[in-house]
Amino acid sequence: MSDKKQLIQPRTLKGFRDFPPALAMPREQMIDAAKAVFRSYGFAPIDTPALEYSEILTGKGGEESDKQMYRFTDHGGRDVALRFDLTVPFARFSAQHAQQLGLPFKRYHVGPVWRGENTQQGRYREFYQCDFDTIGTDSNASDIETALIIHDILAALGFERFKIHVNNRKILSGLLETLGLSEQATPVLRALDKLAKIGADKVAAEMASAGLSDAQAAHILQAVQTEGSNRAVLDQLSQQLSASERAMEGVADLRQLVDAFEAAHIPEGRLRVDVSVARGLDYYTGTVYETLLDDLPGIGSICSGGRYDNLAALYTKQHLPGVGASLGLDRLLAAMEELGLIAQTNTPAQLFIVQFTPDALGSYIALSRRLRAAGFATEVSAEAKGMGKQLKYADRKGFRFALIGGPDELERGVWQVKDLRGEGNPEIAEDDLVEHLRSMF
Numbered sequence: 001m002s003d004k005k006q007l008i009q010p011r012t013l014k015g016f017r018d019f020p021p022a023l024a025m026p027r028e029q030m031i032d033a034a035k036a037v038f039r040s041y042g043f044a045p046i047d048t049p050a051l052e053y054s055e056i057l058t059g060k061g062g063e064e065s066d067k068q069m070y071r072f073t074d075h076g077g078r079d080v081a082l083r084f085d086l087t088v089p090f091a092r093f094s095a096q097h098a099q100q101l102g103l104p105f106k107r108y109h110v111g112p113v114w115r116g117e118n119t120q121q122g123r124y125r126e127f128y129q130c131d132f133d134t135i136g137t138d139s140n141a142s143d144i145e146t147a148l149i150i151h152d153i154l155a156a157l158g159f160e161r162f163k164i165h166v167n168n169r170k171i172l173s174g175l176l177e178t179l180g181l182s183e184q185a186t187p188v189l190r191a192l193d194k195l196a197k198i199g200a201d202k203v204a205a206e207m208a209s210a211g212l213s214d215a216q217a218a219h220i221l222q223a224v225q226t227e228g229s230n231r232a233v234l235d236q237l238s239q240q241l242s243a244s245e246r247a248m249e250g251v252a253d254l255r256q257l258v259d260a261f262e263a264a265h266i267p268e269g270r271l272r273v274d275v276s277v278a279r280g281l282d283y284y285t286g287t288v289y290e291t292l293l294d295d296l297p298g299i300g301s302i303c304s305g306g307r308y309d310n311l312a313a314l315y316t317k318q319h320l321p322g323v324g325a326s327l328g329l330d331r332l333l334a335a336m337e338e339l340g341l342i343a344q345t346n347t348p349a350q351l352f353i354v355q356f357t358p359d360a361l362g363s364y365i366a367l368s369r370r371l372r373a374a375g376f377a378t379e380v381s382a383e384a385k386g387m388g389k390q391l392k393y394a395d396r397k398g399f400r401f402a403l404i405g406g407p408d409e410l411e412r413g414v415w416q417v418k419d420l421r422g423e424g425n426p427e428i429a430e431d432d433l434v435e436h437l438r439s440m441f
Contacts, residue, residue, distance in 0.1 A: 015116075015125030021346045027128070027333055031110055033156045034130050034327055038108040041149055043132050046107045048089040050114075054079040060088045060283060060314070062190070068115040082114040086131040087283075087308070087324065094135045094322070095315035103136030103320075110329075123300075124330060131305075133324025135312065140253050142323050143287040143307055144260045150291055150303045150325055151266060157332075158341065161294035165274035168254050168287050169306070171237060172278060174247025175223055184210050192224060192278035200225075224276040230258045233273045253287055283308040289325050293335055302332045345398030348377055350441070352394040352420075355381040356406040363410055367403070367430070374434045395420050401440070403433075 012018060019027065035045075051074075058066050061084060071081040083089050086109045094105065110130045117125065132149060134142040147164055154162050172192070176185050187210035191203045200221050207217040223240060226233050234255050241247035254273055261271045279288040286307030293302060305325025312320035336342050351371055353364050364380050371378040379399070381390050387404070394402050404416040414427045417436065428436045 013125075015119045017124060021348075022342075022344065023333065023337075025345065025348055026336065026342045027329055030157060030327075030329055030332065031128075031130060034153050035108065035110070037149060037152045037156055038132050040152075041106070041145060043106040043108045046090075046093065046109050047111065048083070048086070048093050048109070050082055050112070051080045052083055052089060052092065054081045056092050056315075057081050057084060057088055060091075061085065062186075064190075065115070068117045070114050070116055084115050085113055086111060086129050086326065087133065087305075090131070090133055090135070090324075091308075091312045091320075091322070092315055094320055095312050095318070098136070098316070098318060098320060104134055104142070105136055106132070106134045108132040127328075127330040130327035130329050131324060133322050135320050135322035138309070138321050140256055140287075143253065144257050146287075146305065146323055146325055147257060147261070147271065147289060148264065148266075150289060150327075151261075151270060153303070153327060154291065159293065163270060163272045163292055163294065164303075165272050165277050165290045165292065165301075166254060166257060166287060167273070167275055167277040168250030169279070169284050170246045170250030170253070170286060171241065171275060172224075172250075174241050174244030174250065175220065177244050177246065178241065179216050179219060181212065181216065184212065188212070188220065189278045192220070192276060195221075195224070195276050195278075224278075226275055230271065230273040231255075233275065234258070237275065250286070257287070279304065279306050283310065285309045287323065293339075295339060296335050299331060299335050299338075301328070302335060303327045343398070347379065347397040347399060349379040350400045351376050351378040351437070352390075352397070352399040352402045353378060353380045354387055354390050354394075354402055354404045355384040356387065356404060358384040360405070360407070360410055363405065367405075367415070367433075371434070371437075374438075376434075376437060391418070391420075401437070 054071055057069060058081070065084050069081050069084055071079070074080050090107065090109065094101070098105070108131060110128065112126055113129050114126050117123070119125065134145070147166060150164055172189060173182070173185065176182050176188060181188060188207055191206035191210070194206070195203050204214070204217040204221060207220070208214070226236050228236070234251055237251050238248070241251070258271065258273065277288055277290050279290070284306040286309065288306035289304055290301040291303040293299065303325055305323075307321070307323040309321040312322065353368055355361065355364055368378045368380045391402055399420055402418040402420055404418060409415060409427070413430050415430060415433055416425055417428050417433075418425045
């Protein structure tokens with residue numbers, strides 16, 4: 001018999017991927033930036049299980065979401081599924097804990113979700129969502145706050161060229177009402193949700209399959225492609241849909257949102273009233289949001305959401321209206337990679353201390369602790385091998401500076417500060433080192 005061990009081929013499933021430090025660190029930085037914005041608005045963190053009873057999840061995101069769901073029978077014979085988003089589990093969570101939470105309740109949640117869909121650029125079968133929601137209020141102030149948070153997160157991440165596309169499902173519902181098409185709302189809205197991807201002709205064909213006449217489809221497409229400034233679009237909608245009370249409510253909500261952005265001095269152009277935004281998920285009922293990068297529109301929306309007044313009603317008789325959005329972290333990370341916005345580094349540390357001689361390890365460790373206490377992430381070389389090899393390692397990892405202290409420097413109480421991204425190798429007295437490094441950063 002052969003004693004050779006059969007090796008398992010290391011590989012990942014289609015639609016899944018590993019995150020080396022060069023990608024995991026930017027993702028963590030995005031999450032940290034988003035959390036800081038959430039907390040600044042008073043949102044609190046929660047977490048929910050990855051697995052839910054299937055009845056909690058099925059039928060909540062539409063037929064397509066049900067098809068994409070990872071669903072199975074567990075060892076206890078229970079019908080369970082992996083969450084496909086963080087909104088539906090939050091609705092269950094809210095219904096279960098509303099009495100203890102106090103309303104309105106504002107939460108954020110960062111975690112992985114799973115959808116068995118076809119993979120494409122920036123889209124995987126396992127991906128992180130970064131959600132924030134306000135539940136327990138009908139106030140349009142929460143809808144406005146949602147849009148402001150989307151804006152502030154992208155600004156915090158360093159983006160300047162982006163647009164938050166907003167619409168209101170009441171407008172679309174009112175439009176369908178005027179055409180006598182309320183019963184066909186679900187297939188019509190799902191078709192509209194594909195307008196940017198497949199074009200007006202194919203959307204019209206899908207509407208025809210749902211039983212609409214050519215004239216009805218043309219009327220809807222003309223209405224949703226209304227163009228002009230935000231105020232001009234709202235004025236046109238007011239004229240076209242004045243017979244629908246529901247549509248007028250939606251127009252009024254968006255008008256208040258536009259006014260709020262102007263009052264907050266948000267740069268002009270970052271908010272766009274876009275009547276074609278439908279958000280195909282069945283549970284949206286009010287304001288809806290999609291966010292596109294001006295420099296990379298093809299990657300799709302990197303932050304989407306909306307108001308879902310009826311979602312929690314599936315789990316409780318208590319009225320729990322909600323509104324929120326989800327930041328597409330993996331899609332945004334892919335966009336940042338393509339736009340060259342991610343610094344090439346494989347370490348979160350800024351400083352690398354060369355271990356010139358093992359006899360001085362105590363001095364190196366003492367310095368590293370002093371530097372960390374001063375706020376500098378610092379790594380001490382694990383081995384006192386050749387200085388050239390250590391510096392090559394530091395450069396490959398992406399450290400900003402290397403600190404070198406041989407017997408002569410240690411005796412004189414100085415450190416060489418080598419700039420790994422430029423020129424310069426000055427000697428700095430140890431007492432002045434922290435101040436010098438602060439000036440360099």
